[in-house]
Amino acid sequence: MVEKLLKSKKRKYDIYFFEYIYNSRFGPYFINLGEYLPKEHIDMYSEGITPQLCILNEKWVSLPIKISYDVLYCNMDLLEKYDKTIPETWDELIETSKYIMDKEKDNDTDLISFNGLYDYTETGTVSLYEYIYSNRDSVNSPFPSFVNETVINALEKLKYMKEKIASDEQFQQGTLYTLGKLNDGKALFIKYWNVIPNPVYKMSILPGIKKGISGSTIGGQSIGIGNDIGDKKINASVKILEYITSKEFRKNITLETLEYSTIPSLYDDDDICEVVDCKFMKSIQFVPRKFPPEYPYDVYSKEFRSSIYEYLYGDKPIIEALNEFDNLNKFYSISFSDSIGKAFGFILGIIALILIVSLALPFIPNLRKYYKVLYLDFWIYSIFGTFLMFGLCFVGYGPVTVIKCHLKVFFLSIGLSFNLMPIICMFNKSIHKKDILWQTIKKQSYFVIMGVLLINNILYMFILKEPFTIDKIFVKNGKNYNRCKSRSGLNRFCFYLLMILETLIILITQWLAFIKRNNIYLKKESRFLIISLYTVLLSLIMIFILETVNINDYNIEFILFEVFYILFSISNHFIFFIIRPLWLRYKKIDEELEYLKAFRSNTFSYINENTNQIMNSKSPIYSKFSLYTNSQSLMNNRSIVLSNPNALVKSQVINPS
Template sequence: MNNFKSKYLLNNYSNDYKELVIYIRNIDIMVKHFLLAILILLHILYGYTIDIRSVAYSYFEDDIYSSFVNKFNKYSIENNLNITLTLNLFTPSNFSANTVDYGDLLETILKRKNRKYDIYFFEYMYNNRYGPYFIDLKEYLPKEHIDLYSTGFAPEIGTFENKLVSLPVPETWDELIDTSKYIMEKEKEIDPELISFNGLFDDSEMGTCSLFEYIYSCRDSIDSPFPSFNNDTVANAFKYLKDMKEKIASNEQFKESTLYTLEKLNDGKALFVKYWNITPNPVYKKSIIPGIKRGISGSTIGGESIGIGSDIGDKKINASIKILEYITSKEFRKNFTLETREYSTIPSLYDDDDICEVVDCEFMKSIQFVPRKFPPEYSYDEYSRKFRSYIYKFLYGDTPIREALNEFDYLNKFYSITISDTVGKYYAFILLFIVAIMIGSLVLPLKSDFRKYYRILYPDFWIFSIFGTFLMLGSCHVGFGSVTVIKCHLRVLFFSFGVSFNIVPYICMLSKSIHLKNKLWKKIKRNSYFILACVLLIDNLLYWLILMNPFTISKKMTKSGRNYERCRAVVGINVIAFYIIMIFESLIVITTLYLAYIKRNDEHLKNDLRFLIISLYTTLLSIILIVLMDIVNINDYVTKFILFEVFYTVLSTSNHFIFFVIRPIWLYNKKVDEDHEYMKAFRSSAIVVLNSSNQKTNSRASNSHC
């Protein structure tokens, strides 16, 4: 009994203990879940971080971008922005290519829209190239922030101590030449390694910079804009540059690269060194580049642009805008300039006393910046390379300066054939001669001996066909002169309506000579105008589709430099409508050929059909060649003009000359009675139908009789 009691107490105690343990465990789990929920909530409220990825290229490992990133991330933590900026920096040590290849890499990334990066650092010359892939910062940045950069040279690029203390620093190119000659004459035996002026006109982007700033330093006055390349100012400037090179330097010295310049800066073995704004050897003193006159100078703008991808989502765009606002703020730029001595594109900073203590503000204000502008149709790298190559043909070769400048000027022009050109004069004469013959041929139907050869068509259909011929000739006339949107539309209008008016009358003629028992066919035969009206209605509908999305002018850039403009359909509906018109007009010709094929064995029409088939094949071949010409890439604008005009001329005149002129003359010489043969053709067909109809009637009568 006692034993049983003790067992009962023990078991009861064990059960209570187990329940207590389970209860404690449940509380522990609940507490853990509660704490986890609080942590998650805190993370959501305060710990969510947006990662913004940026990419840049730098020639040097010690770059400014890393400083931007570090400073912003520190600023983000201090202000609880929950934004982390990371940088993928390409340098010569981890990227074997150059800035051109880096530019191609960026364009590939942007075109694929793979959102690999959010912020892009790139040279300002590529604004046109990358601009379409970036957001418009004006829609995101405050106006007062943008106004910081509204003056100075920033708008041009964003929218897309000398030991010889006894001599003054040259302010003009004449003074630089005189000073160099004087010192080199005295020093050449003491220091044979000494050079006068590095030039830095090498075959790299540095050479392009040197050429642009030199031209700008030779303008007529300080207020003069960058001169055009085909005027006397630029020609005389380059003649002066070549004379300077021969007096104080050499081809080899002017062609030396950046490395050579840096060596001279380090060893001090050059009187004058032209280079970017860097901390120089203490033996040198910075000065602005000389000019052709006192007070005139020129300095190429070099710098980076910043772009934010347009397809990264609103959350990342807003985070990127905060980064951009920070690193372009006046306070940040001021502190950055104080730390690094780097110049800023905010002009008002050079009125700040703190800045002027570490930076020569007066020197900065005296710099006359010039951007490297180029036609947006070109790739900048290709344009820059061609620019250098043409100028260097004169500077280092024997090409006359006018010839070199004219070759380069071709890059900036778009050419077309006009009546004043040799080709234009010849073609205009040929065209006028053809028109004169065509007008003269209109008297043939009025002559009694030839009148019967024109009865194959009704007089009104002859008028329609001839009207179509002259409409198509209008396509030839619009080929002269510069390309305009109106001319693009006129050429399509003249072509489509011209072919329809010219060919459809023959469909009407052939349909009358083909006698079928189909009721619809009989109605069509009785209403010839219905065919022409339907065709013209379709032409109108297709042409209105093109007018809804007008043509644009495409600029064709060629290797020869003879660029030209052409009509281009860029919107899908416009392209489709254009090719449907070409197909539709081809089908009109093919339909006429098919009807002529059906009647090919007609004894009374074979003479006419022989000429008609030849003219139709010529017309169809011309249309095919015109379409191919539109597709094929032709670089020479003269060749393109000649081929297009020849094909349009053949298209316009072949049917008229073959069927309207040559056919009657041939039949007249053969003494063929066209009027008699024509009546036979239509009567014989009618008799066949009538006999067939009578046979059916007789057959029915016989059957009923039986």
């Protein structure tokens, strides 16, 4: 509810009170209090636990208002009766409980030793977090990582404690049960928040793995100010916040309610120490619940306690339970050192080698004529596009980054345009219409290509204005991974427009190839091209589908993306640039004459000796490649005799005058 209000453009509230555990979630929507409050005001809170609760990305986004903490309530009547002291370690608590419960088993059947409070609510997370913290190596040691000997030993001792002095049912009892025991005095030890209990109990810090070490999870609320409410409202809100978090105000609150204050210097104040046990307050070793900010806290908390409970209340091995939870903190990706990464790396290496070696094919004398279907510079554009698209196959390796997200769009859109636009221009020149627009397009091939690339770049620049973000995919009982995610509607809209543009380029190329599939001169090119374009279009559709659905398995997702990236990027080059010329050479088809006939205009005259029919045609493609193959120059008015015995072609220079 709070997050929905904060995300709303029309802020309904200026000041927000919230549980501190959501500081990382709500903090981005709050002002940096360090820029508005006096330095001495911030300095009051800079010691102790408060910075861990209220600082996000080195900014003071909130200040604490109310703090709760867990303590151990000890039944002094029973401890004094059996001459026992308040336990300082978990071993002492176990031994004292076993001794007194054995003595009292016939006197009071309602008496319990220790409630535990390891239930299936957030309270269970609180209990687990502080218990693990109380098993750290020293007072100054941080919260231990979950998969290590410290945590393993701690949880083994917790299970031993449950089995020796309590039961599954007793440990799983919740808040109402605990409050009942605090009220009726029917417990030897009770763990709960700081409240006013039955007089038989004395408040103490929670035990630890050894004397001097303890742990108490913090609860409570913080206050923050919205960052999008205007300067006037911000300044007014800052004055209110400054007042209710001032030292004098917090002192009065502590004197009246005895609640804990997060201004450490107050516990050196004589007035406070007259009504509060300042020594006890200073001895509490607080630990905040801090989970990864990108993970929804409530979900993460549930997974945390559920994983541990599978060991505590079940039969799952402790290492397996901890590893299962530890996976929540990790995000996996494929690298070249993985088996899958090595396999595809080998495949990509072979493909890259074939692509590079294939560039020599047009220079082989017996194959050279099969590449005259395009201008030399058009081939360069198309091959450049192939290599750009082939770059898609490498962006999936390693951790997902914003740069890689943008590179995927760049390689896909710009690469496909470079690859197919020259072919569109080639087919366009073979279609002879008297329409002025069509003729203009035929003559301005380079401007058409540049125009499409310009549209691509404009859309791409709009995408860069609203960059992609990294979406965290959390997989239950699996491995988490990251994906690219559109941050805004503009990014998504421009991305969809790019996909539509690239699809149109494929469809237009396919349409031109289709209408020329039976053309006597270009049918072979058309049919090869149709096959490659079907593969490219299908691959593009599958890539788009993969981008919009979650498979929840990063290995399978990587494999599918790589397969379709490979098909998308190399199909046209392999079929049209490599297989087509080799097949035509194998069939011994003379394409040189057919290319010449396919592109007719006024520059050439074809004279059929049988019918004396004159056909006007223009062949810039042939004339350009005739220079590359050392044909006789048109400018020298030389005749070109082709291998076709049924036709004689003469080149003539047309006098512009």
